[in-house]
Amino acid sequence: MATLHHQDSGADDHHASLAIHRVRFVNWSPSTVTALAVSPTFAGTTRGLLAIGRQNGNIELCTWVGPRAAQKSEFDDRAFQSDAAGWAVHTILPGQTNSKIEQLCFVNPPNNDDLTQQRKLRLFSISGGSIVTEHYIPLHLAKLGARRDADIDDDDSENNNAVAKPGTVSSLFGKKTASNLDPHYPGETRTLPSLAGAVWSMAPSATGRYLALGCEDGSVRIIDLENDRFEHLASTSGQDRKIVPRFGKAKGKVISLCWGPPVRSSKRAKTNNKPTTSGSDSDSDSSSDDSDSDSDDEEADQWQESFLVGGLALSTAVVWDASTGNISTKLSVQKNRTESTIVWSVATLPDGTIVTGDSTGRVTFFDPQTRIPIPEATFRAHAASSDVLALCVGPDGKTVYSAGVDQKVGEYTKLDTSNGRGRWIQIASRRLHAHDIRALALDPPYSPIDAAQAMATGRGSLTPSRLPVLISGGVDFNLVLTPASPPSAIVKAQKSSSIAAIPSATSKSKRTTLTKVEQEHASINPISSNPLTTFADTTQRRVPFVPTTSRSGLLGGGSVAALCPTKGWIVLRREQSIGIWDLGSQSDLLSISRAVEAGESSAQHPNWVKLLEMELKVDSNLVCVAISNNGQYLAVSDLYETKLFELKQRRRPQDGVEIEPKKIKSFGKAFGGESRTAPSASALRFSPDSTRLVVCSLTGAYVHVLELASAHNDETCKLLRSFGQHRRSPTTTTFPSGERQIAGRTPPNSTTDRTERSTSSIIHHAEISSDGAWLSTISSDLQHHIFNLDSLTYGRTLPSPWSLPSGVVFHPSTGASLCGVLTLIFASGAKVEFWNVESGRELSGSSHSGSDSSSNGQRKKEVNGASSALVGNLSSLKQNLQLRLASLRDFAVSALWIGADKSSGNLSDYTLLLWGATWICTARPITNNRDDDDVEMQDIIPTPKTLEWSIRTTAKYQPLLLVAQAQVESTEDQKPNPHLLVVERPYFELAKKLPAAFHRGARYGA
Template identity: 30%
Template structure:
């Protein structure tokens, strides 16, 4: 490390690694949850306490080409519940069996009667189904992240899946030309009936408008009137249309299962046209997109073509209907997304509606495979009126994705029909505009957390793919450095093909796995490597022979782990893991098990010579606990029913109400409540271990005594990164999905006021960044007395910055805001002052650090897109980039049509 004082800027040798050949999977499906149908009679849904505090934005499911399904949740909370720069952030990944893919993805309501009409469902209210080109329909267990049930189509490959508006039936379009109706009401999954077969594949499906229940006069004195009302309040399905592979669209009657009509699309040079997408509007109008690039509108009564537009240069692969039913969006191979709007046209004394092409946008660079809108459109007949929207009006959103791997989100508000002028808010905070034509899209990149790991001492770099692991050795260059650039960074590995070398691949392993790999780790000394899928963890001892590495598998690991993960119930037993980490001295491996959410501490100290000499030191169950009861430490019992509480008491020093719940301790119920462990990290001295799960809970353990130390109060948004400060190894840094930072002292169980003030100064600038933090690390793993304290480095997909947590906290400045204290008194709220930039230093020169006043830190965007940012034991910074052009170069050529000079 090129050492200089903090006044002269921090200079670092940077290993800029672009040789990591990771190719993320493309997006093949996007699903947005439906909302309950309106109730014809005045019936109130039962209140659900789980919805208290929930946002109005639903979870989003994204299917990938490798079979994985990503679940996203809204990051905004409190004041940002209605708008957030980070919008949706990754909640969890459902890892797919090997091999598989996702072509169709469907959300349905678990119990529609438990929700109010128009209420946004949360994850517990939903069921998720998928199909991937085979003959099996999969239902996913959203808690464990595994497949709950499968159902054979009995008709060959499943080409299309669609759910009815009531969330009671699924329609499967099969390879044999028949529609299978599957019942999913009341939690079942079983075949119900089959429609008449046609001699072609059914590429796409859409349900017609549901018929509302017929109101009937109330009957007094009837004992069973409630049961009859429930039956009469059911919506009935009318018909289904299917886009076929023989240039036709067919319409089936739901009651009889017979074909009602057959609509024919154009052919070109005698070849069959494929109808890839169909949709139905509330008035019965049908919309289709085909392989000729046409978007066609069909009359509901006569099934004749009303209008057609050929705006796409190639296949139209997907359609989406706007939430209000007055806009249509089409996309496909030519990367363009077209918007169609319904307008009223006057002709004499009459007016009629007509569809026009209103806008086109091209912000994708490859095929667009999936479109979805929020709120999800439900085709309701014109006779059914929805309740008026109350409160703040939020712009609807359009989700799109395809071969260019990124999920794009764009506002798509259309003008109101009656010309009303209302203020509409953009929840993405991209720009004030909310129309599809004028708004800016937000982009959610592919998942990068946990893909790359480094062995600090051994100077090894590990890449985790779906089914394989690769390891490179980074060597120090003798003459490969250049002078420090304008931000104090000396790039060492600029060109992956440089003659002087600097890296070489030393290991490439193909693993035999049941699902795609979930997590991996490599020890700092380079002696151990571990990788896990959902069902098995594999541990390898790495033998270094010259420049090469030979792995030896620890074969008895599974048998050692099985007694500690078996729960005695009928639940599936698995030794897989969703998070893992080696201790700094490489003597321990900690696993967060996949299906049971145990934290297992494995001793490796005696296994260097004898690979069979490994044992589980301790099993912690804190991430399986359902409820957390908080009370003052002074009142905390030391025993519960005569059993020691295992040091779960926690003293919190005056936390603000916006940060967490009241101070306390945690006494928990021991009913199993599986929540996936997402993060595990050690302190640099190996004394402390911190773990976090997707329920925003953080637990800290003392590794000297192998005991639970404390439980942090639940945070207001998901935890995305954990790191211990090398200068104060008992200080734990927690980074949230909103890019806010918390620092917690695990020894005294308090939030240090000085660190809190520094973090609050950085909060406004970090909160404006669109990309959520992926990782947190420190510039050095060890802190030597008399040297400047290492700085905290936060990094995301396209930026990183440094924050010095040891900066002197500014003097508190009373603000005009008031808040009520816990004892009922109204006190002034102390707000941190924005003073000189010397407290928050980015990786840059003194001139930059003295930049514009009021700018507390400098965001560095020199390196992007980032797969990893970390530091070696000698202080060298490792930056792993995966240039977007390299990813695109690995894909099939994109559609391109020369407009000028074509022969």
């Protein structure tokens, strides 16, 4: 379906009428959420790393996005305080062809061989086969989610480590040896077979040393993770550690697993595991340093694994003793008359209580001593015969959450009683999803070690350092965030007397500063405006299922759709295929636009047609796709190779048009090498004149500039220049908000132009200016470089942004004053920054630019050679945009400048459009004080500056896959008319293709 609306600016002649094409025929479908995991917690208020496993094999690594540290001093300024907080996609680990994710888990194992080495977070998954996979996550994320053991950066030691790691290392990126393997590229894995059939479940131990695998034959295998190992536990090692490598076989497959609470050991493992080789470790001074350099490892080594619980498919669950591997107890659950009960999920609590969720819809609590169901602690929280697929323990160890196929989440807590035994009750049940719930997770997650230490010291239950947030996902694609304060200690954002002082989300405050009540509430509940944060009373937030960034590829969670503006083609990237649609002929689009503009009713719709559906022979999910402006070339890349196709148009017998893709073989030869293949790319971008292609390589972070095949170069592709600026170590300085890169210019012929280092950084943004002169690239380590494509030289380095932008756009003007204006869009609060790439200055005269106060390396506000009026207008635009968009919960995705005449260098001739997954915002300059511009926009906020701005928002179009501007040329004056393209993907279109949801039906007497 494609409908057309008319939007009249009405301000003056500079702003032409704008036709909006509302497109819903693009048949993109997101992938089901199958697994969730949150990184182990550590001291502090920083939220953990969230991993989301998908049915298509992709793993999304999300970091918490909130107010940046540099804004703490400006916390009372409403323009710098945003309601948009949550987990945003930072990196996606692409899946292999025909792969899937069934379960995920983070592990933070100790490293006893080198106590000075910092811990790194490790991520494991199972996919329903006999293989368990370790996914190498980016190094800075691995350190972010790990427990802090030492302030030592081991980048160099890791790069120089030539010792082969156990397990099978995949060769995704060509020929690599153990000596030059950099294991932190997204998609790099190592695998290990279970040796016991298909793996149905896995569970990391409380100490982080072991990973238990529940297998098809009923056995449990133990994987050793200590000291960066990834191998089956040896029998001799198990004797020293009081754990066996293989547990006794149970009857039937082990469907679910969970370790029991750890127990204190009588002898520290540190003395047994201390290295005996000669060297620094043999000195008494080194021994003393080892004993007091890491108190966390010392504490962890005092604890050992006690038992393991496994859920079976025969109406039972079993308990293995960790030291012997024998089955010590069998737990019986209720079953139906005709079939056995499947124990889908198990969990354990600090006191040894065992919790099971089964296929009858029951949640059962078992006594830690007798191992029989606790009286009045078997709950029918879910519908009869509905599978309870997930259990999650609260951070206090006294709260349990359950979810299943009946779309409900139940909450259970333990109340104190006079006899001291306590009593379990169900206090809430909420329907948070529209289909099966497959996974649950909590931040901060439950830590068995911390809970055991609290019980040993008599502190009782743990108090979470931050508001617990329950994360749920399932078949309906959506991720739902719900505040979940422990019921035992109810937390309110405000006192009852001050709840009324909190403004509603729909009200627009006229004050420029936040009230004290609003400040306190924003710091307590980042999910919603509800002052109550208990699970039963709070308000949840549904995260959009569409991509929430517009980065250049899948690795950064970028958009799946793109537009060929001159042709009006929509390009869609799927897992292993590409689809291209044509909006319609130029004449049809113009006639319909003029009819709507004249106010005439037209039943005619653009005759959109599908031009191409191409299945690609790839070994992984597609990473990035780009199409040239003239529609002649299409570039695609997966984890292994980049391919370039020439798109030839042919006429059909019915006078239609179809596209025939032809692979350009000279493209791979241009890079040289033995394989004659182009390297895989993290970002692809064609020049505006469609004569050049920029390839940002995935392995090595090179920026390659190629000239496409033409008559003057013998119809072959030619490599013009390769830049290695992203491979060199950035010049940084430390600020309170973290490390920042210093801006500067390096002479083009300098010897440091090609200085290289081993790097795992990924180039997420590659944008070319409208005149084709400037190239802007931003990598995952926040290096921001500018290149001159006219002279094929390196231009300058801009200061590193405070976080990875979600969108980067150049101004479309070809005028000298605006063509070099670069707009950075950040996720939280729709923060925007304007930069001049030629001068390297930020175009902002506001005192609230978010830069650090230090004079050395701060973002300079002076604009040499730029108009002061331009600086004042952009500063006014920035301030008022952030003020208007502060109340939006969903992150900003990208932006675009809309204008009919691209040769104009006047800022008043352009409208800035920002958009998120569920909203669109326009900022239009006002020159004649008219306020009735957009019939679909509301809430005008004029800005009292040199150039006033009319800022309006709408939520009419959602959820959004793409917002772009198409150029439709008129046959009369040959002038392009701007058309706005809005691509939506409503949920009700996706729900038609989903399997039937669980429905119990009406109860008797209801």
